[in-house]
Amino acid sequence: MGTPLPREWLGLQQFPAATQTKLFELLGKLKQENANTLTIVVMGKGGVGKSSTINSLIGEQVVRVTAFQSEGLRPVMVSRSWAGFTLNVIDTPGLVEAGYVNHQALELIKGFLLNKTIDVLLYVDRLDVYRVDNLDKQIIRAITNSFGKEIWRKSLLVLTHAQLCPPDGLNYDVFSSKRSEGVLKAIRMGARIRKMDLEDSVIPVVLVENTGRCNKNDIDEKILPNGEAWVPNLVKAITGVATNKSRAIVVSKKLLDGSDANDKGKLWIPVILGVQWLVLKWIQGAIKKDIATGSGPL
Ligand SMILES: Nc1nc2c(ncn2[C@@H]2O[C@H](COP(=O)(O)OP(=O)(O)OP(=O)(O)O)[C@@H](O)[C@H]2O)c(=O)[nH]1
Ligand SMILES: [Mg+2]
Numbered sequence: 001m002g003t004p005l006p007r008e009w010l011g012l013q014q015f016p017a018a019t020q021t022k023l024f025e026l027l028g029k030l031k032q033e034n035a036n037t038l039t040i041v042v043m044g045k046g047g048v049g050k051s052s053t054i055n056s057l058i059g060e061q062v063v064r065v066t067a068f069q070s071e072g073l074r075p076v077m078v079s080r081s082w083a084g085f086t087l088n089v090i091d092t093p094g095l096v097e098a099g100y101v102n103h104q105a106l107e108l109i110k111g112f113l114l115n116k117t118i119d120v121l122l123y124v125d126r127l128d129v130y131r132v133d134n135l136d137k138q139i140i141r142a143i144t145n146s147f148g149k150e151i152w153r154k155s156l157l158v159l160t161h162a163q164l165c166p167p168d169g170l171n172y173d174v175f176s177s178k179r180s181e182g183v184l185k186a187i188r189m190g191a192r193i194r195k196m197d198l199e200d201s202v203i204p205v206v207l208v209e210n211t212g213r214c215n216k217n218d219i220d221e222k223i224l225p226n227g228e229a230w231v232p233n234l235v236k237a238i239t240g241v242a243t244n245k246s247r248a249i250v251v252s253k254k255l256l257d258g259s260d261a262n263d264k265g266k267l268w269i270p271v272i273l274g275v276q277w278l279v280l281k282w283i284q285g286a287i288k289k290d291i292a293t294g295s296g297p298l
Contacts, residue, residue, distance in 0.1 A: 006079035006086050011059025015231065016220035022232040026239045031085050033243055039088040039117060040238065043109070043143060044124035045136075046094020049160030052210035053124060054078065054089050057234060063091045073105060075112040090116075096135065101142045110146055110256050118249040119242045121151055125183055127159035127207055130167075132182040140190025148255055152191050153246035155203055156237050157183055162207035162224050163214055172225045180205040204237045206230065 012020060030038065042050045051063040062078045075092045090112070093105040123143075125136075143151065159180065166175035184203055187193070208230050214222040221229035242248075249255075 006081040009080035009082040014059050018219045019231050026235050037086045038119050040120045041090040041118050042122045043092050045096045048124050048126050050124045056210050095139045101138050113251040121155040122158050124158045126161045128161040128164045132186045136186040137190035140187050144191040156241050157205045159207050163209040206234045206237045
């Protein structure tokens with residue numbers, strides 16, 4: 001049995017006209033670049049707004065949103081098609097359980113993603129949180145160990161709950177860039193991305209506000225406190241990452257088995273064989289010389 005055809009992306013039509021125009025333009029560009037399918041995986045801690053962001057992006061209530069910790073532990077994929085273009089979005093369970101990295105959830109995600117190609121990772125956290133701690137780094141490390149460091153070249157940081165009033169009279173943009181920098185630093189540390197690698201691995205940040213109470217501009221687009229319409233921003237950043245010069249992540253068994261580390265060892269095999277061959281040749285040469293000069297043991 002083949003894969004069922006994805007449903008028509010009806011949610012596109014519920015966006016205000018201005019947003020629709022921008023989205024059609026961006027999706028059209030993707031199609032022009034021969035990207036007929038786009039697979040996005042959404043990961044992050046529990047309750048940060050992963051599922052809500054997916055619903056906002058698709059424009060339909062496609063995945064369940066819960067105020068309390070969700071009991072559903074399985075990843076789900078939602079597919080929608082538009083003019084021959086297919087969008088796949090994979091929602092995943094939260095990566096934290098009782099203050100620790102939820103390895104069980106991670107194993108389920110790995111199993112679900114096996115043999116899939118990830119075009120974009122949305123790493124979701126909240127904007128209205130002020131601290132970044134060790135657990136954040138541990139989650140990032142767990143994702144990196146599972147899918148390889150390269151996944152961060154295909155990632156985007158999404159900060160939810162973006163409709164906020166910064167504390168202490170701080171300016172909104174100053175506050176949000178401080179929070180973004182904090183999470184990005186945790187990503188760099190957790191993923192062990194070296195300073196010298198930084199330039200070509202800039203992770204874009206997008207702020208989103210998923211509640212129905214989000215403010216709107218006069219053309220009905222949902223806006224952030226700084227006036228930016230965030231849905232087109234999100235789609236633009238996604239298409240940017242999808243078409244950047246890094247390759248999409250093919251989740252093979254080899255990648256998941258952590259063959260990365262093993263491969264590093266394998267690189268030395270030809271070198272060691274070469275050195276062995278040279279030593280052997282040298283010994284052979286020395287023996288021949290000994291025989292020729294007759295200076296061998298009596
Ligand atoms: N104010 C506000 N609330 C949000 C936003 N995003 C999500 N929420 C709320 O936060 C709660 C959790 O949202 P979910 O989308 O279920 O979060 P999740 O990351 O999918 O959670 P798990 O699947 O349990 O890991 C729900 O009550 C949402 O309504 C946001 O941008 N702003
Ligand atoms: Mg969820």
